[in-house]
Amino acid sequence: MESTKLKRPKHKGSPKLFDNPILEKLTHTHISLPLIIFGLIATALIYYGIIEKGFETPLMVGLFLAGLFFFTFVEYIMHRYLYHIPATSERKKKISYTMHGVHHDYPKDKSRLAMPPVLSLIIATVLFIIYRAVLGDYVFGFLAGFLIGYAGYLAVHYSIHAFKVPNNFLKTLWHHHSIHHYRESDRAFGVSSPLWDHIFRTMPRKAPASRKTAVGQSIDD
Numbered sequence: 001m002e003s004t005k006l007k008r009p010k011h012k013g014s015p016k017l018f019d020n021p022i023l024e025k026l027t028h029t030h031i032s033l034p035l036i037i038f039g040l041i042a043t044a045l046i047y048y049g050i051i052e053k054g055f056e057t058p059l060m061v062g063l064f065l066a067g068l069f070f071f072t073f074v075e076y077i078m079h080r081y082l083y084h085i086p087a088t089s090e091r092k093k094k095i096s097y098t099m100h101g102v103h104h105d106y107p108k109d110k111s112r113l114a115m116p117p118v119l120s121l122i123i124a125t126v127l128f129i130i131y132r133a134v135l136g137d138y139v140f141g142f143l144a145g146f147l148i149g150y151a152g153y154l155a156v157h158y159s160i161h162a163f164k165v166p167n168n169f170l171k172t173l174w175h176h177h178s179i180h181h182y183r184e185s186d187r188a189f190g191v192s193s194p195l196w197d198h199i200f201r202t203m204p205r206k207a208p209a210s211r212k213t214a215v216g217q218s219i220d221d
Contacts, residue, residue: 017102028116030111031158033114039151043144045139053140063141068145069149073196160191173192179204
């Protein structure tokens with residue numbers, strides 16, 4: 001049985017991941033860059049779909065929402081099965097730490113809360129090729145929604161680690177993600193939404209109200 005002791009981050013600051021200065025520099029990203037980049041790409045995709053391909057606005061809205069919804073599923077799957085891949089070898093341990101483990105050890109490192117733009121653009125290009133092969137011209141609305149979903153995820157994730165818990169409906173996301181960091185790393189994988197945690201039964205285990213408050217506040221310590 002997993003210990004109920006409150007888990008807290010080990011370090012503050014920003015660790016060095018690569019000896020190569022170029023690779024090390026690429027691991028740091030200001031949050032505004034991916035938000036701007038993917039916002040512009042999504043706008044261009046929607047414009048092209050409506051103006052150049054002649055899609056009606058209701059259809060584009062439907063495709064956009066479908067892409068947005070699909071992203072929440074991909075976010076959950078990636079976080080649960082890729083970012084938390086079992087470290088069964090030294091190689092997997094290194095890959096896991098570089099991709100995500102470092103974030104758990106240094107959760108306040110704001111420059112590593114987003115994937116480097118270069119890598120993100122490469123992945124977005126690959127996704128466009130795959131989605132285009134499957135969806136045809138519908139890709140313009142679908143991928144736009146998917147990318148805005150990713151941008152929304154980045155904004156929520158950054159806000160959770162950079163700002164205090166808000167006194168509104170978003171408070172649930174702050175508490176949900178802080179539980180993943182500070183108490184149960186094998187639960188609460190959804191960041192932008194707890195939907196898939198409900199569906200796949202990875203919602204946090206029950207805890208006393210006092211413990212919940214402590215966990216919810218710990219991300220701002």
